[in-house]
Amino acid sequence: MRITIAAAALATVAIAVAATILVTTLRASLIDTADMSSKTRASELNAAAARGLLTDVIANIAEEGVGQVVADDGKVLAASENVRGAARISQVVPPRGEPEKLIIRNAPDDDETEDYRVWAVRGDGVTAYVGTSLEDEREVIFDLTRLMIIGLPLLVAVFAAGTWLMVGRTLRPVEDIRAEVASISHRRLDRRVPLPPTNDEIGRLARTMNEMLGRLEASSERQREFVGNASHELRSPLAAFRAQLEVASAHPAGVDWPSLAEDLLKDSNRMENMVQDLLFLAREDAAATPPSTPVDLDDVVLEEVARVRSTASVAVHAEGVSAAPVLGRREDLARLVRNLLDNASAYASSRIDVSLSAENGRVELAVADDGPGVAPEDRPRIFERFYRADPVRNPQNGGTGLGLAIVEAVAKSHGGTIAVADGTTGARFEVSLPTLRSERPAATVPVPS
Known part of the structure; x- marks a missing residue:
């Protein structure tokens, strides 16, 4: 759950940043394309006017666009369909060879008004005004933004669901390993955790766990053998002790007490040596600090x-x-x-x-x-x-x-x-x-x- 939430949050931020960059880039690209087209068309109109080929109606204007060619005396020589019969859309006359960008508000557009981004280009005795609708540009950006706002949650939801399934499938062997280890007791050290088919970190973890369980099993087996052998080795002299003492107790008159004491002393020395050896080995097994003297x-x-x-x-x-x-x-x-x-x-x-x-x-x-x-x-x-x-x-x-x-x-x-x-x-x-x-x-x- 934590991984899924974190991944979804990161994906949301990443997609939002990418969407913002996309919208910004697209808007800049639309503006650059429209501006280039407007300046090019304005230059073409100036050239047509200079050759006497200018028609009353300006065609080849961008959809929802505007175009006018105005003489230096203010007469409108040509116009696009949406501004035919209207007065000139701008009084700005730029210097020759220096196109100027204009933002025209509430310009006539058939029976309505429209906002335009217009480029004014000065020719021989005329000025051509060609531009595109700001509303059209805003609609394109708005539609794209709305699509992203709707699609972003869906995309994040799909991504989160995929992350949940993928992480769950990846971690399922870990849970299997945990459950198996939790069920292993000191009496069942022969059991092993399931090995996933992949040779990834979880597969190596499972193999390491099995190797550790193998070492624990071997150590436990050695400990049982050690305890059994120690018990057997100590039982023999103790049994001899008991037998000799029982015989001496039953027939005290016929016992060679000095010889009996010598035999018992030998058996006690053997047991003492064994106990000392066992204690030494126990200390060596538990020693963690390397010698440094x-x-x-x-x-x-x-x-x-x-x-x-x-x-x-x-x-x-x-x-x-x-x-x-x-x-x-x-x-x-x-x-x-x-x-x-x-x-x-x-x-x-x-x-x-x-x-x-x-x-x-x-x-x-x-x-x-x-x-x-x-x-x-x-x-x-x-x-x-x-x-x-x-x-x-x-x-x-x-x-x-x-x-x-x-x-x-x-x-x-x-x-x-x-x-x-x-x-x-x-x-x-x-x-x-x-x-x-x-x-x-x-x-x-x-x-x-």
Whole structure:
């Protein structure tokens, strides 16, 4: 409705302006044409009088026009039918060669009077007066104006109706999209909005809406899977808790209480680690502010390497670690490196190799082990939450199944990526992060043996 009203108002103004210009232009054109014809006919009459060919009745005068040829002594030599026998219509005698325009009011016209626009042209001893009726000119303009006044509302009405139908047809898909979106609930995210057949803005809007609904559906599905997996992972240690406590409660005399306490402590540690991982992932999912604190990633890597060396049963080599400044959160980056090293130490046979370098605006961190590696079919899902590859890389090591998911979340929140690279043996995880532009030279960091 608003578009139709606005379009009709603009059309009314535009048509009114165009009509005014048309009427003004037409009036000027009529006047110019009539004036040219009058001056030409007056000159012809002067020429005819000079050659003695002038007749008493002047013909070829515009309809409702007037014409007279008057001698210098005031005698009317010739006249048009409507002023035959009348006195001269004007006393004005212009200089020779300078036609003069006259407005004559109440000139005789048969039995009536008329207003004329007359051109007076001086010849040899005579003056010719030829003009057109002002009333005739006014009638033409009046008829055209009346026609436009009647036609303008009709034209605007047709234009408004066409605009209403066109805009309504154009916006109908928008209303269909709105109605469909309004009916979609969190339980029916599989529904999609109708796609119009055109590839215009509304068609692109519909496709964008469907893509958004697809992302919401995928996110909701991942959330349900995540909650289900978390519930399953927490239920197992809780069930073990309950079973051991029920047995101990039923037979307290035969219970090895120190051993029971140790087992319960292990299960509680596993649940605590899982809850911490879940809270970390929830925080990363909700994080909206990009990290902006300078961090020397090489210091973080060397600290985590030293930690792993104190507990791991395999050799950890970090000779390839060099200076690598980045923007980030130190605690999160430490967790990324820690999870990669813990994952590698869980599957390595004899050694872990860590390298870190900065070049071409990127920081590249690689952690490789000489274990069984990651099967190609498992690589697309290795970073999913609670996903564990079968069978070799799935030992009962007490992990939560969230370590690599946390690595990917931290890398993405820092504007980076992580991938499993091809290797001859073992697994090689490569993390790429944007480097911090700095004047600090990329000197090799000494690694303690």
